[in-house]
Amino acid sequence: MKNLVIKTVNLTKKYGDFTAVKSLNLEIYEGEFFCLLGPNGAGKTTTFLMLLGLTRPTYGSAWIYGHDVTKNPLEAKKRVGFVPEVPGLYDDLTARENLVFTAELNGVPKGIREKRIMDLLEKVDLKEWADVKVGKFSRGMKQRLAIADALIKEPKVLILDEPTAGIDPKGSEEILSLLEILSKNEGITILMSSHLLHYVERYGDRIAIMSRGEIVAMGEPSSLIKGESVIELNLKEIDNLLVSELGGIKGVKEVRREGNKIIVLAGKDIRKEIFEVISRRGDKVSGVSFAPSLEKIYAKYFKEEKA
Amino acid sequence: MRATPIIRKEVADHLSSKRFPLLVALILLSGLATSYLGVQSILQGPMRETEQTLAFLRLLTGGGGSPTLSFAYFIGLFGPIVGIALSFDSINREMASGSMLKILSNPIYRDSVILGKIIAGLLIILLITFSSTGIVVGFNMLVAGFGPTIEGAFRIIYFAITSFLYISLWFSIGLLFSVLFRRTTTSALASIALWVFLSIFFYLIADVIAAEISGIRYYFPSPPITAIIAYYELRSAISRISPLTLYTEVANVLLNPEIRTTGLFYVYAPNLPSPQPLNLDMSMALAWPSFSALIAGFIIVLTFSILLFLRAEIRPSWA
Structure with missing residues (x-):
C-alpha cells in the first residue's frame, strides 16, 4: 500500500464571515497525480496556502509526510515544491541566478549546486537559456523554470497552482508531460489545480472538484465519467x-x-x-x-x- | 542563518539599481558644493588656531561664517529620501510579483525574510553615510588645507553614526508603509507625505499648538516673560516629534562644541569665567536625549514593521 503523503482533516479557512475552504478532508498518496478543479474563488489557492503553512487554518489540520503544517511548517516545506500561478521569478536575474538563489534558501550545498541546477535546466529544456535574463522568457518558459525552481530542493511533493494558465496548448502539453514524467518516473506526488478539463482527465490519477470551498465530487476520472x-x-x-x-x-x-x-x-x-x-x-x-x-x-x- | 541569501541578493539589488548612484550623487554633490562655499568663506579672514578647529567642524553644520546650507542640512533634507527610496517597495513589490510567495514556500521563516531586507538596507545606508561623510571631510581638508583634531574626528564619526540612524529611521518608516500598503505607489506617496509633513508643515502646527496652550496670544501685544518662555519651550518640545528636529539638534551639538544647550536658555552667572567650548563627553551628554529619541523611534517603527509582516496574510495578488 502506498504511503499517505498529504492528509487534511476538516481543514477550514474563514475570512470574516466568508468561508474560503470548508471542512476539507483529503488523502493523497505517494506518486499520485491529484488534480483540483474549480472556478475562481472555489478555495483551491487557499487550500494550497494552508498546506504550505502560509495561511493559518481557522479550524482543522493538515499534514505533509506526517508533519503538521501549522506546528512544523519548515519540515513540511522541506518536502514540498510550490509553483504558483504567477511564477514569481526575478526578471532581472538569469535562469541560473534564480535557481542559485532558491538553492541557497534551501541550503543546497555549494559542491552539488551547479550540477543540480544544470540537470534541472536540462530536464525542463532550458539549458541553452541558463544565462539569459528571465525577463526575456515567454510565459511557458517561465513556468517550466518555476518547476525547475520548485524541484531544486528535491521535493517529494509538488504543488502547482494553475500551472498552465495563460499558456498555449503546446506549452501546456509540454508542462503536463513533464509533470507526468515526474510523477510516474520519479515518484513525485503532484497536487495541481487547473481549469483544463481534458488535460486533467488525461493526466490526473484522481480528481476533486471544488465549489464554494467544498469538494463536491472526487474520484478517478473513469469513475467520475x-x-x-x-x-x-x-x-x-x-x-x-x-x-x-x-x-x-x-x-x-x-x-x-x-x-x-x-x-x-x-x-x-x-x-x-x-x-x-x-x-x-x-x-x-x-x-x-x-x-x-x-x-x-x-x-x-x-x-x-x-x- | 537562512537570511544570508536574502541579504546578499538585496545588497546586490540595491547596488546595481539605478536608484543607488542617484542617491549617492544627491548627498555627495550637495555636500561637496556647500563645503566648497564654506571653505571659501572661512579662508577670507585670518583665524586663531582654536577658531580653525571649530571652523572645520562648522563646515559640516553651517553657521558661524560658513554657508547656511551645509552638509548636515542636506542630510537632514535628503536623508529621508534615501531611506524611503531603499524601503518603500521592499515588501509590497515582492508580494505583487509573487516572489514573496515563492520565497516563503521554501523552508525559511518569515522573520528571516524581513530581517534579511532590513540588514541589507542598513548596510547600504551605512555605506552611503560613511562614504559620503568621508569624501566630504576629505574634500574639506584638501581645500581648506587643515583638518580636524582627534576629538574633532570623533565628533565627525559620531555625526556619521547619527546620520546613519536618522536615515535608518526613515528607512523603517518606508518599510512599515511597504508592509501596510499593497501598492508600491501608495507606500511611496504615504512615505513622502509623512516626510513633507514632519519636515515642513509640522513646525507650523507646533507653533499654533504652543501658542494656544501657552496662551501667549491672549496677552497680546505685551505678553509676560513666563508666557513667552512657556510658548518657546512648548514649541521646541512639540517640534521634537519630527525626526528632523532631533537630528538637527544632535548634529549641531556634536559638530559645534560652542553649543551649550539644545533649549532656548543657558543659565550663566556674570562672575563665572567666560564659557569655553564643550569637550566631546559633555557634547555627547547634551545630545543624548535627542539621540536616544532617534534610536527609540527607529526601534519602535521597525518593530511595528516586523510584527505586521509576521502577521500579514500571504496571498497571491492575482487570486
Whole structure:
C-alpha cells in the first residue's frame, strides 16, 4: 500500500464571515497525480496556502509526510515544491541566478549546486537559456523554470497552482508531460489545480472538484465519467426505429431527436454500443460529438453555483 | 542563518539599481558644493588656531561664517529620501510579483525574510553615510588645507553614526508603509507625505499648538516673560516629534562644541569665567536625549514593521 503523503482533516479557512475552504478532508498518496478543479474563488489557492503553512487554518489540520503544517511548517516545506500561478521569478536575474538563489534558501550545498541546477535546466529544456535574463522568457518558459525552481530542493511533493494558465496548448502539453514524467518516473506526488478539463482527465490519477470551498465530487476520472455522458450524432436520415434501437442500449437514460441530430444521454460511456448499432444498420453519420462527462459534471456544479 | 541569501541578493539589488548612484550623487554633490562655499568663506579672514578647529567642524553644520546650507542640512533634507527610496517597495513589490510567495514556500521563516531586507538596507545606508561623510571631510581638508583634531574626528564619526540612524529611521518608516500598503505607489506617496509633513508643515502646527496652550496670544501685544518662555519651550518640545528636529539638534551639538544647550536658555552667572567650548563627553551628554529619541523611534517603527509582516496574510495578488 502506498504511503499517505498529504492528509487534511476538516481543514477550514474563514475570512470574516466568508468561508474560503470548508471542512476539507483529503488523502493523497505517494506518486499520485491529484488534480483540483474549480472556478475562481472555489478555495483551491487557499487550500494550497494552508498546506504550505502560509495561511493559518481557522479550524482543522493538515499534514505533509506526517508533519503538521501549522506546528512544523519548515519540515513540511522541506518536502514540498510550490509553483504558483504567477511564477514569481526575478526578471532581472538569469535562469541560473534564480535557481542559485532558491538553492541557497534551501541550503543546497555549494559542491552539488551547479550540477543540480544544470540537470534541472536540462530536464525542463532550458539549458541553452541558463544565462539569459528571465525577463526575456515567454510565459511557458517561465513556468517550466518555476518547476525547475520548485524541484531544486528535491521535493517529494509538488504543488502547482494553475500551472498552465495563460499558456498555449503546446506549452501546456509540454508542462503536463513533464509533470507526468515526474510523477510516474520519479515518484513525485503532484497536487495541481487547473481549469483544463481534458488535460486533467488525461493526466490526473484522481480528481476533486471544488465549489464554494467544498469538494463536491472526487474520484478517478473513469469513475467520475460513469456518472453522465452525452453523445450527439449528426445523421443524413433519421428514422424512429433508430431512435428506439438506441434507446434500448443498456445504460441509456434518454434519446432526443432534434432535426438531423440525435442526442443520447447515458449513465456511462456507451460510444462503443452506439457505433455497433449504426454500423450494423449502415446509417450515414456526418458528425459525432462526445461531451466529456467531466466537463458536464463541472458545468453542473458551476451552474448550481451561479444559481 | 537562512537570511544570508536574502541579504546578499538585496545588497546586490540595491547596488546595481539605478536608484543607488542617484542617491549617492544627491548627498555627495550637495555636500561637496556647500563645503566648497564654506571653505571659501572661512579662508577670507585670518583665524586663531582654536577658531580653525571649530571652523572645520562648522563646515559640516553651517553657521558661524560658513554657508547656511551645509552638509548636515542636506542630510537632514535628503536623508529621508534615501531611506524611503531603499524601503518603500521592499515588501509590497515582492508580494505583487509573487516572489514573496515563492520565497516563503521554501523552508525559511518569515522573520528571516524581513530581517534579511532590513540588514541589507542598513548596510547600504551605512555605506552611503560613511562614504559620503568621508569624501566630504576629505574634500574639506584638501581645500581648506587643515583638518580636524582627534576629538574633532570623533565628533565627525559620531555625526556619521547619527546620520546613519536618522536615515535608518526613515528607512523603517518606508518599510512599515511597504508592509501596510499593497501598492508600491501608495507606500511611496504615504512615505513622502509623512516626510513633507514632519519636515515642513509640522513646525507650523507646533507653533499654533504652543501658542494656544501657552496662551501667549491672549496677552497680546505685551505678553509676560513666563508666557513667552512657556510658548518657546512648548514649541521646541512639540517640534521634537519630527525626526528632523532631533537630528538637527544632535548634529549641531556634536559638530559645534560652542553649543551649550539644545533649549532656548543657558543659565550663566556674570562672575563665572567666560564659557569655553564643550569637550566631546559633555557634547555627547547634551545630545543624548535627542539621540536616544532617534534610536527609540527607529526601534519602535521597525518593530511595528516586523510584527505586521509576521502577521500579514500571504496571498497571491492575482487570486
